[in-house]
Amino acid sequence: MKKNVLVIGAGGVAQVTAHKCAQNNDVLGDIHIASRTVSKCRDIIASIHEKKSMKVDGVLEAHALDALDVEATKALIARTGAQIVINLGSAFVNMSVLQACIETGAAYIDTAIHEDPLKICENPPWYGNYEWKRREACAAAGVTAILGAGFDPGVVNAYAALLVRDWMDETDSLDIIDVNAGSHGKWFATNFDPEINFREFTGQVWSWQNRQWTSNQMFEIRKEWDLPVVGASTTYMTGHDEIHSLSKNLDVPNIRFWMGFGDHYINVFTVLKNLGLLSEQPVRTAEGVEVAPLKVVKAVLPDPSSLAKDYTGKTCIGVLAKGRKDGKDAEALIYQISDHKEAFEEVGSQGISYTAGVPAAAAALLIATGEWDAKTMVNVEELPAEPFINLLNRIGLPSRVKDAAGDRDLAF
Structure with missing residues (x-):
């Protein structure tokens, strides 16, 4: 032990x-x-x-x-x-x-x-x-x-394995859905390390479709979901870690990841990206100082850990499987709901x-x-x-x- x-x-x-x-x-x-x-x-x-x-x-x-x-x-x-x-x-x-x-x-x-x-x-x-x-x-x-x-990756991987093994005889698709329906009260902030957060969304969106890697652009593909507790939610297909192991370890032809984003986040993200402020490549200022723009953005944004005290609302993260069971079309969603305020009260985090x-x-x-x-x-x-x-x-x-x-x- x-x-x-x-x-x-x-x-x-x-x-x-x-x-x-x-x-x-x-x-x-x-x-x-x-x-x-x-x-x-x-x-x-x-x-x-x-x-x-x-x-x-x-x-x-x-x-x-x-x-x-x-x-x-x-x-x-x-x-x-x-x-x-x-x-x-x-x-x-x-x-x-x-x-x-x-x-x-x-x-x-x-x-x-x-x-x-x-x-x-x-x-x-x-x-x-x-x-x-x-x-x-x-x-x-x-x-x-x-x-x-x-959780994603992690818990959703376990959900996916259970769905493929126990809920489906043949699985056509796994859709991993991550929606934060909460509010931190700040004009703009990221829920975890801004540097990692933005890097995740500035490259190609890789998904597993028809048993091959498919590339799209961030915010190119949008989908609406009606989810338990949090209700109607707008999401965008996003590249994410778990697709890269699930595509290898589970026999499923289509695996996609969807994350919820509001219009305000997308607008701010787009402006920052178009101005080059999300680049990790160093630039030199007129004063001769070399700095990576992304690190400057990280420095001026709120520390994600500081958001917890005033965060309200809930999250919903789950995996939706579609396929066939006993010769009939079938689908099942395994999901989890968390409350920001309850998390803060227990451990001081959002x-x-x-x-x-x-x-x-x-x-x-x-x-x-x-x-x-x-x-x-x-x-x-x-x-x-x-x-x-x-x-x-x-x-x-x-x-x-x-x-x-x-x-x-x-x-x-």
């Missing part, structure tokens, strides 16, 4: 994960939080104490760490005795942290795909460009590496961070108990979905399913 957790990162998602680990520290053991800015780690620790999240007395410590430094990360893993590393830092550090885990034997969890800061929207499948190249190294070392264990952070802690718990200790590299859809869904039901993210039989709780 593995125990002692090192959380790398100190943003909104890390705060949620740290709280959930603290709520389950009777299983997970010591909890360590590391970031380049150690004061942010201490703020999370203060929040954990304020909310009385620790289930039992135990170690809860903050550390300064440059996670791009493999040797420093290895040294911190050794010093803390961490057997499970939850990487919630920037997507730029994934490969460094993964390598440190391979060399120390610690289990590895992340919630987003690796990115090269000098490249945007590389050729699919994205996992094949970086993470999957180290699958054999993980297997040789007996290291468990769970990729994309947030609902977007909550939906990403709780699954990462659940993955750590399943590794600790052995149910997900795969001793190789896997994406979530390759693991048993039932214990994951049941655990999420218990620790804050209850799932529901809507099909021909009605709308009901999903549990096993």
Whole structure:
């Protein structure tokens, strides 16, 4: 049984994960939080104490760490005795942290795909460009590496696997739908790291259609949905991490990702992009200062973690499968509803961070108990979905399913 957790990162998602680990520290053991800015780690620790999240007395410590430094990360893993590393830092550090885990034997969890800061929207499948190249190294070392264990990617991967296995005899399509029907009250802000957020939407939109990669432009394809709780929602087809593993691991000819956007967000995004302010390539000012425009935009926007206090409304994230069952056309939606205010009251973060952070802690718990200790590299859809869904039901993210039989709780 593995125990002692090192959380790398100190943003909104890390705060949620740290709280959930603290709520389950009777299983997970010591909890360590590391970031380049150690004061942010201490703020999370203060929040954990304020909310009385620790289930039992135990170690809860903050550390300064440059996670791009493999040797420093290895040294911190050794010093803390961490057997499970939850990487919630920037997507730029994934490969460094993964390598440190391979060399120390610690289990590895992340919630987003690796990115090269000098490249945007590389050729699919994205996992094949970086993470999957180290699958054999993980297997040789007996290291468990769970990729994309947030909500999307993560929980939706488990939903997709369940739908293909249990709800359909033959699946024609999987549509992953992510709608935030909440309001943060700011004129403009992003719900997570602005740099990563904008990079996600400035390149090509890759989808899996007719068993091949298909390219579109951002905001080119729009679709309306009538979703549980949040109602009528406008979404746009968007490139996203989970398509790049689901297309390989599930036999489904069409897999698409849809994200909700309001007109105001699209207008601001379009202006920033057309002005070149979303470029990651450095420019030189008249004063001779070299700066990446995207980093300037990130610096002037609100810190996503600051949005939590005033956030209201709900999120709806789910997967809709269409195909055939028992010779008849069939469809089913597995989904989850989260409330921003409830998330803030429990852990001090908004609902977007909550939906990403709780699954990462659940993955750590399943590794600790052995149910997900795969001793190789896997994406979530390759693991048993039932214990994951049941655990999420218990620790804050209850799932529901809507099909021909009605709308009901999903549990096993």
